Amino acid sequence: MSEAILSRNFNIPDAHKLSVAEPRGAYETARKVIGALKPEEVTNTVLASNLRGLGGAGFPTGKKWQFIPKDSKKPVYLVINADEGEPGTCKDRYILEKDPHQLIEGILISAYAIGSHKAYIYIRGEYVLPYRNLQSAVDEAYAKGYLGKSVFGSGYAMDLVVHRGAGAYICGEETSLLNSLEGKRGYPRLKPPFPAIVGLFGCPTIINNVETIACVPHILKNGAAWFTALGSPGNGGTHLFSVSGHVEKPGVYELPMGVPLRDLIYKYAGGVKGGRALKAVIPGGMSAKILKADEIDVKMDYDGLKAAGTMLGSAGVMVMDETVCMVKMLYYATKFFSHESCGQCSPCREGTGWAHKLVTRIYRGEGSVKDLDTLLTIARNMEGRTICVFADAAAWPIQSYITKFRAEFEDYIVSGRGKAVAAELEAAGAHAH
Amino acid sequence: MANITIDGKPYSVPDGSLLIDAIDQAKTKLPRYCYHPGLSVAGNCRICQVEVEKMPRTVIACNTRVTEGMVVHTASAKAKESQQIVLEFLLANHPLDCPVCDQAGECKLQDYYMEYGLYDPKFDDQKVKKAKKAVAVGPTIMLDQERCILCSRCVRFTDEITKTHEFGIFNRGDVSELDVYPGMELKNNYSGNVADICPVGALTDRDFRFKMRVWYLGSQESVCPGCSRGCNININYERSRPYKSDKGRVMRLKPRENAAVNRWWMCDEGRYAYKAIDQDRMTTIRTTAGATTWEAAVREVARLLKAAPAAKWGVIASAQHTNEELYLVRKVFKDLLKWPHLGYHEAGEDGPQDEILLRKDKNPNTAGASVILDLGAANGAASVLERARKGELEGLVVFGRDLSKMGAPGLLQEVRSKVRTIVYIGSAQHATAAAADVALPEACYAEKDGTFTNFEGRVQRIRMAVPPAGDARPGWKILSEIAAEIGEPLVFSKAEEVFKRLAAEQPAFAGMDYKVIGSQGAVWSRR
Ligand SMILES: Cc1cc2nc3c(=O)[nH]c(=O)nc-3n(C[C@H](O)[C@H](O)[C@H](O)COP(=O)(O)O)c2cc1C
Ligand code: SF4
Ligand code: SF4
Numbered sequence: 001m002s003e004a005i006l007s008r009n010f011n012i013p014d015a016h017k018l019s020v021a022e023p024r025g026a027y028e029t030a031r032k033v034i035g036a037l038k039p040e041e042v043t044n045t046v047l048a049s050n051l052r053g054l055g056g057a058g059f060p061t062g063k064k065w066q067f068i069p070k071d072s073k074k075p076v077y078l079v080i081n082a083d084e085g086e087p088g089t090c091k092d093r094y095i096l097e098k099d100p101h102q103l104i105e106g107i108l109i110s111a112y113a114i115g116s117h118k119a120y121i122y123i124r125g126e127y128v129l130p131y132r133n134l135q136s137a138v139d140e141a142y143a144k145g146y147l148g149k150s151v152f153g154s155g156y157a158m159d160l161v162v163h164r165g166a167g168a169y170i171c172g173e174e175t176s177l178l179n180s181l182e183g184k185r186g187y188p189r190l191k192p193p194f195p196a197i198v199g200l201f202g203c204p205t206i207i208n209n210v211e212t213i214a215c216v217p218h219i220l221k222n223g224a225a226w227f228t229a230l231g232s233p234g235n236g237g238t239h240l241f242s243v244s245g246h247v248e249k250p251g252v253y254e255l256p257m258g259v260p261l262r263d264l265i266y267k268y269a270g271g272v273k274g275g276r277a278l279k280a281v282i283p284g285g286m287s288a289k290i291l292k293a294d295e296i297d298v299k300m301d302y303d304g305l306k307a308a309g310t311m312l313g314s315a316g317v318m319v320m321d322e323t324v325c326m327v328k329m330l331y332y333a334t335k336f337f338s339h340e341s342c343g344q345c346s347p348c349r350e351g352t353g354w355a356h357k358l359v360t361r362i363y364r365g366e367g368s369v370k371d372l373d374t375l376l377t378i379a380r381n382m383e384g385r386t387i388c389v390f391a392d393a394a395a396w397p398i399q400s401y402i403t404k405f406r407a408e409f410e411d412y413i414v415s416g417r418g419k420a421v422a423a424e425l426e427a428a429g430a431h432a433h
Numbered sequence: 434m435a436n437i438t439i440d441g442k443p444y445s446v447p448d449g450s451l452l453i454d455a456i457d458q459a460k461t462k463l464p465r466y467c468y469h470p471g472l473s474v475a476g477n478c479r480i481c482q483v484e485v486e487k488m489p490r491t492v493i494a495c496n497t498r499v500t501e502g503m504v505v506h507t508a509s510a511k512a513k514e515s516q517q518i519v520l521e522f523l524l525a526n527h528p529l530d531c532p533v534c535d536q537a538g539e540c541k542l543q544d545y546y547m548e549y550g551l552y553d554p555k556f557d558d559q560k561v562k563k564a565k566k567a568v569a570v571g572p573t574i575m576l577d578q579e580r581c582i583l584c585s586r587c588v589r590f591t592d593e594i595t596k597t598h599e600f601g602i603f604n605r606g607d608v609s610e611l612d613v614y615p616g617m618e619l620k621n622n623y624s625g626n627v628a629d630i631c632p633v634g635a636l637t638d639r640d641f642r643f644k645m646r647v648w649y650l651g652s653q654e655s656v657c658p659g660c661s662r663g664c665n666i667n668i669n670y671e672r673s674r675p676y677k678s679d680k681g682r683v684m685r686l687k688p689r690e691n692a693a694v695n696r697w698w699m700c701d702e703g704r705y706a707y708k709a710i711d712q713d714r715m716t717t718i719r720t721t722a723g724a725t726t727w728e729a730a731v732r733e734v735a736r737l738l739k740a741a742p743a744a745k746w747g748v749i750a751s752a753q754h755t756n757e758e759l760y761l762v763r764k765v766f767k768d769l770l771k772w773p774h775l776g777y778h779e780a781g782e783d784g785p786q787d788e789i790l791l792r793k794d795k796n797p798n799t800a801g802a803s804v805i806l807d808l809g810a811a812n813g814a815a816s817v818l819e820r821a822r823k824g825e826l827e828g829l830v831v832f833g834r835d836l837s838k839m840g841a842p843g844l845l846q847e848v849r850s851k852v853r854t855i856v857y858i859g860s861a862q863h864a865t866a867a868a869a870d871v872a873l874p875e876a877c878y879a880e881k882d883g884t885f886t887n888f889e890g891r892v893q894r895i896r897m898a899v900p901p902a903g904d905a906r907p908g909w910k911i912l913s914e915i916a917a918e919i920g921e922p923l924v925f926s927k928a929e930e931v932f933k934r935l936a937a938e939q940p941a942f943a944g945m946d947y948k949v950i951g952s953q954g955a956v957w958s959r960r
Contacts, residue, residue, distance in 0.1 A: 343609035353607030
């Protein structure tokens with residue numbers, strides 16, 4: 001494996017404690033940056049590093065920071081998205097649990113860059129151990145004066161609040177997260193206005209993913225050019241890839257942006273389990289379009305996967321071998337999306353539920369081939385007509401599984417083998433929801 | 434201003450305005466459920482999709498701001514397709530129970546389906562069942578969750594307008610449900626508005642439910658007489674029914690948009706007060722000489738008034754009267770008969786006031802009365818009644834009001850015992866009407882034309898929705914005939930003519946006529 005940057009402390013026992021992390025360099029960079037560099041210099045370095053948001057959308061981080069109005073009379077907030085809800089993704093969890101000081105250091109530098117004195121970490125409610133480790137790290141940082149009225153004695157004030165989510169996937173969408181943080185229902189907001197102008201409590205706000213912010217100290221320490229060189233053109237740095245499914249060694253791998261998907265599976269994750277044949281790979285979390293076995297010669301970065309008609313998303317790589325039933329896969333995908341739609345937009349609310357009913361019908365051996373076309377129509381109609389991109393994300397599995405594995409879907413329907421599944425489901429007491 | 438093109442026609446609209454408002458101003462039809470100009474933009478129904486040139490996809494007009502040179506298509510193939518797609522989603526779980534739904538005929542789902550629907554529905558699965566079918570959520574409103582399309586208008590109304598926060602949307606996805614919060618009920622003085630703004634039959638008015646299919650209703654523009662705000666309303670009535678006590682001709686009142694007065698709303702106090710139109714009305718003429726026709730009654734009253742010693746008679750005028758009627762009251766009693774004891778305002782009748790619409794002055798025309806009657810401060814209703822109570826008056830003319838509801842208890846009996854002759858002209862049958870020697874039935878506000886001046890000096894029209902009950906006649910007509918009989922040729926055949934005369938004589942009304950007033954009112958040129 002290449003150089004461990006973000007993951008360098010993952011295997012060090014008790015690295016979440018300041019007593020272990022600090023001798024290993026934690027806060028060194030922040031101490032040098034705060035008060036010494038101008039905030040714009042920090043932003044410019046991040047901009048030059050080609051760091052792109054690692055939460056899924058890949059938006060250039062430095063550019064996002066520049067959207068904060070210069071002359072704002074209102075406070076500026078930094079919000080860290082630690083909701084990590086995308087199925088197949090568990091990378092942020094490692095940072096939160098194993099090396100939270102890395103994140104806090106990133107927050108100090110990033111907040112300084114955007115002129116914020118208050119940051120929030122919105123952490124997925126199910127992440128209990130990560131939360132505990134994170135909160136104790138925050139407490140330690142406060143106790144040492146690394147957070148609070150005067151960070152490192154520099155006079156720069158910084159407050160950090162850890163807020164636990166309550167289990168809705170949609171609260172990972174940044175504006176839904178803001179509503180949730182404000183104590184409201186987790187409904188994504190209409191855009192414009194964008195959060196950099198009207199964000200948390202109506203104030204300018206930057207929302208970044210945990211991993212994105214964890215990269216920042218390393219960029220400031222080693223320079224933009226170093227970071228850029230680590231990755232592929234236009235995609236700076238390394239990335240934590242969560243590899244799951246039918247591989248010999250599932251886990252989180254830190255590798256340079258642009259690593260070939262084939263290498264990720266065969267070189268790093270030990271290849272397909274039991275030497276079975278590969279059937280398909282979802283490269284970027286449940287929302288990403290699926291790749292067939294013969295489509296895996298792609299570079300794992302934003303541009304490479306976009307060119308392959310899918311996306312890097314959360315870099316949650318789900319590997320499926322020849323035993324996987326695509327109808328069943330789609331059943332679980334539509335089940336997930338219909339359960340998690342926030343329900344605001346009619347195309348998404350009704351479309352996800354409707355699609356899941358149709359897929360369930362097929363899965364239970366009660367569907368028809370015509371249902372496949374209806375599903376494709378529903379998916380197409382859901383796309384591009386909603387408040388957030390959840391509806392698009394819900395459409396993509398439907399479209400890609402059915403179009404890429406059409407013969408298998410038709411065979412499943414015609415063969416009637418779903419009847420056995422129905423009996424099984426009945427026995428298990430499974431319902432549409 | 435920004436120059437934009439909507440469906441091929443050029444328009445100039447204020448910079449930064451919402452595209453949907455520009456489309457509305459251009460009188461172009463565009464479907465919408467969640468958008469309401471009086472509420473924040475939610476953008477959740479997604480149906481107001483339009484095509485904007487140079488944009489890759491259709492966009493919702495309610496969250497798009499106009500920009501210079503924008504070219505918009507509301508009915509292009511692309512726009513229409515997008516609208517249809519959204520409508521199909523909205524109907525997926527809708528129960529389609531129009532035949533038994535009280536909203537039928539004024540349902541936006543039904544309307545848009547006729548216009549934008551795909552007549553080939555693909556949804557053939559089980560619809561989501563929801564718990565609350567026709568459940569009361571408060572004293573005025575019934576909720577049917579399965580019909581709700583989750584547009585959140587009602588939620589925003591109770592959050593933003595009344596700030597009472599009764600409604601919420603619970604659960605997620607296609608099992609999302611609109612409901613009141615646990616332990617709460619929808620109970621505020623503006624609750625009726627949620628039935629108006631609910632675009633489908635999910636929230637219906639318990640008072641109106643199943644009274645009548647809406648397509649059998651007539652509608653007339655008017656103004657609520659409930660307080661000095663003068664909320665603009667439509668009176669919905671059943672034209673063919675004659676007045677019969679306690680059988681409704683007027684079925685309901687609906688607020689009518691007026692940005693300067695009530696925006697889109699009205700209060701429940703005003704909304705449900707329509708019942709008085711068809712209750713306890715005085716419908717027949719009663720005089721001492723036993724007149725039964727208007728000719729005889731007018732002659733008798735005119736003779737009585739003419740013979741009365743001016744200083745010994747008093748008038749209780751009414752701020753519930755129209756400007757036209759108040760003008761004639763002034764003409765007859767002040768200018769012609771020169772009676773010194775005139776009053777109109779009844780202090781003590783004032784009720785609650787709020788920050789939304791409701792005013793504590795429960796008269797629709799106090800402003801008109803004050804300018805037209807132009808009485809000295811000492812000459813209020815209280816001082817006239819005080820004179821009557823002290824036995825200083827021989828006769829009293831009372832318009833509309835029930836003396837038993839004014840002043841100290843027992844006032845009516847006291848006055849009655851001291852005053853020889855009481856003439857009552859009004860629409861309600863009450864203790865004063867019963868105690869009067871002469872009682873002339875007057876049309877109520879829903880039965881006549883005229884104008885009220887609200888507390889801000891806005892002159893607004895009321896119009897006849899239903900004919901006067903029984904023998905009743907509009908006050909202006911009764912007064913003009915009495916004046917003619919007394920000898921002053923104040924003869925008018927329409928309220929409009931009275932108003933013309935009033936406008937010519939009263940500087941506050943200068944330049945106004947019924948056309949100028951129109952449906953949105955006109956403000957006094959000078960106060
Ligand atoms: C439905 C949905 C769920 C999302 N969930 C997450 C999440 O769990 N974690 C995350 O970091 N970003 C998530 N995002 C992306 C965020 O909206 C946002 O783009 C991101 O937090 C920005 O940070 P970045 O620029 O550092 O990537 C989600 C987006 C959508 C549409
Ligand atoms: S697209 Fe779906 S998840 Fe996103 S706001 Fe609309 S209903 Fe909610
Ligand atoms: S009850 Fe009516 S107004 Fe309220 S959300 Fe449902 S459809 Fe909209």
